[in-house]
Amino acid sequence: MLAVPAEVGGVRWAAYRIPTDGPEADxxxxxxxxxxxVVHVQAGGAxxxxxxxxxxxxxxxxxEMLSPHVLGxxxxxxxxxxxxxxxxxxxxxxxxxxxxxxxxxDTALWDLKARxxxxxxxxxxxxxxDEVPAYASGGFVNWPDNxxxxxxxxxxxxxxxxxxxxxxxEEADHRRIDLARRVLGPDRELYVDxxxxxxxxxxxxxxxxFPDVRWFEEPVSSDDVHGLRRVRESVAADVAAGExxxxxxxxxxxxxxxxxxxxxxxxxGGITDFMRVAALAAAEGLELSGHCAPALHVDVSLATxxxxxxxxxxxxxxxxxxxxxxxxxxxxxxxxxxDLTAPGNGLTFKTGDAEPHLVAAG
Numbered sequence: 001m002l003a004v005p006a007e008v009g010g011v012r013w014a015a016y017r018i019p020t021d022g023p024e025a026d027x028x029x030x031x032x033x034x035x036x037x038v039v040h041v042q043a044g045g046a047x048x049x050x051x052x053x054x055x056x057x058x059x060x061x062x063x064e065m066l067s068p069h070v071l072g073x074x075x076x077x078x079x080x081x082x083x084x085x086x087x088x089x090x091x092x093x094x095x096x097x098x099x100x101x102x103x104x105x106d107t108a109l110w111d112l113k114a115r116x117x118x119x120x121x122x123x124x125x126x127x128x129x130d131e132v133p134a135y136a137s138g139g140f141v142n143w144p145d146n147x148x149x150x151x152x153x154x155x156x157x158x159x160x161x162x163x164x165x166x167x168x169x170e171e172a173d174h175r176r177i178d179l180a181r182r183v184l185g186p187d188r189e190l191y192v193d194x195x196x197x198x199x200x201x202x203x204x205x206x207x208x209x210f211p212d213v214r215w216f217e218e219p220v221s222s223d224d225v226h227g228l229r230r231v232r233e234s235v236a237a238d239v240a241a242g243e244x245x246x247x248x249x250x251x252x253x254x255x256x257x258x259x260x261x262x263x264x265x266x267x268x269g270g271i272t273d274f275m276r277v278a279a280l281a282a283a284e285g286l287e288l289s290g291h292c293a294p295a296l297h298v299d300v301s302l303a304t305x306x307x308x309x310x311x312x313x314x315x316x317x318x319x320x321x322x323x324x325x326x327x328x329x330x331x332x333x334x335x336x337x338x339d340l341t342a343p344g345n346g347l348t349f350k351t352g353d354a355e356p357h358l359v360a361a362g
Contacts, residue, residue, distance in 0.1 A: 006044035006075040006116055011067040011105065013039045014361040015056035016354045018319050025142040027166020027197025034315050035359070036323075037062075038349055039104040041112050043075035048112025049347055052266035053293060053316065054100035056360040061101040063362035065089055070105060075116060078109045082272040099246035099267055106270025107296060107345075115344040122340060125271070125303035131335040132301040132328070134294060135191060138314035139163025145179055151314075152183040158312065158334030160189040162215065165206075166197025174209055181211045191215035192237075200227035207235035215240060217262075228257035242277075243267070243291040251277050255284040260308055264291035271300045282306045295320040295327045298338050299345050310336065323354045 015037045023032050037059045038051045052058055069084045085105060089098040114121040136155035139148055141164045152161055163180050165173040181190050190211075196218045198206065203219035210216075215238050220227040222241040232239040242262035245251050247269065251261060261284075263277040274290075281288045287308035290297040294312050301310050312334065320327050326346040328338035339346055 004044070008041055008043045008070050008073050008075050008081075008109075008112075010042035011039065011062065011070055012041075012362070013037060013059040013062045013104070014351075015059045015359050016323075016357040017056075017359045018323075018357050020315055021318065023142055024140045024315065025167070026164040026193065026195040027141060028195045030142070034319060036319060037100070037104055038354075039108045040349075041070070041075075041105065041108045043112055044116050046112055046115040048108040048110070048115060049345065049349055050104045050106065050108030050111060050270070051293075051296065051349075052100040052104040054097060054104075054266070058097050058101040058104065059360055059362060061089070061092070061098055062105060065092065065098075066101055066105055070109070075109065075112050078106065078113055079272050081109055082106050082269060086269070095246035095250075099269060103266050103268065103270040103273075106272050107265060110271045111344040111347075118343055120338075120340045120342060121299035121345045122302040122338070125275070125300060127302045127340075128305045129302055130340070131331070131337050132298055132307070133309040134158065134312040134330070134334045134336050135160035135162055135189075135309050136314075136334065137162045137191075137193075137292075137311045139176075139180065141165065141167055141176075145176070148176065148179065149183050152180060156188075157330060157332060158188070160191060160214075160309070160334060162191035162193055162217070162311070164195065165192050166194035170202075170206060173206065177213065178211060181213075189214045191217065193217035194219050196221035196224075200224070200230045203227075203231045204234045207231070207237060210235075210237060213237045215260075217241065218243075222254065225253055225257045228254070232257060232259060240289060245277070248273065248276055248280060251280055255280065255286060258286070260287050260289055262289045262291045264293065265297050265300060266293045267291075274300050275304070278304045278306060292316050293320075294336060295324055295347060296345070298328050298336055301336075302338075312336075323350050324348065325350060
């Protein structure tokens with residue numbers, strides 16, 4: 001136990017609804033804005049920063065159900081705070097909005113702890129690398145061919161790129177995949193994400209026509225573990241899922257049905273549980289891929305030995321580069337290179353710039 005006491009003295013949250021730069025759609029959903037719930041926690045003269053991509057309800061849940069259990073607690077004992085938050089939402093239900101709320105507070109507490117110690121968060125967690133491999137992610141199904149092609153070319157610095165498929169005629173999916181394969185050329189990997197739009201049989205049929213696709217994400221619903229296993233056993237591409245995992249039991253059920261687990265630090269329970277998911281994956285001989293929110297994943301990714309890569313998602317990368325200072329730069333090959341001399345996660349939220357998009361706060 002550290003000798004210097006530091007009790008959490010403040011928990012503040014605010015939700016901002018940020019319009020997308022154009023309509024976006026995947027195989028099962030359409031949207032034109034993204035809500036980010038930003039959390040600041042204070043102790044010992046320092047402030048920790050965390051966030052989640054979730055409805056404003058996550059912020060209200062933080063104020064009503066989580067803050068009372070975090071205030072006055074030692075800032076050094078982040079896993080203990082995580083555990084008490086999980087117990088607090090028992091009757092409300094842990095999966096879904098409650099898990100995103102816990103995740104936002106947990107990531108802020110880890111940032112706070114590192115700032116109190118005056119070290120980079122990755123240093124506190126124990127880094128195993130200096131840079132994070134990432135892949136470009138976008139390619140929405142409602143983008144016309146010229147927009148898709150321009151986006152792929154604009155992200156030529158990434159050695160891997162993922163596009164969305166599903167929700168329309170199979171021939172349209174094959175045409176877009178063929179276009180992406182041509183634009184990427186022989187040296188860049190192509191990933192596809194159906195967001196659970198196919199049946200298992202349809203996904204297997206689709207994959208027989210794939211032109212060197214390395215990653216097939218959520219070919220069926222991630223809740224359909226038997227369907228995922230059928231697809232994994234039948235296709236050449238690696239099958240991946242896990243972005244909708246809100247607790248460890250979910251990942252334990254999923255591990256036997258995928259080639260690579262995914263986890264989202266803004267959903268799974270924060271950094272505390274992301275590290276537990278990584279350990280679970282390692283025990284199953286699997287790698288782990290970070291889902292979206294690239295700026296928030298950087299430090300825990302640096303400390304994850306079995307990390308495959310991190311998703312550099314178009315919408316989140318755009319929001320984070322616009323509203324946060326200290327975001328890691330992207331270098332050749334799609335590596336995220338952070339400033340490891342900066343304390344905590346190295347980030348500062350630009351509240352003034354985000355103010356016009358504020359929808360709720362507490």
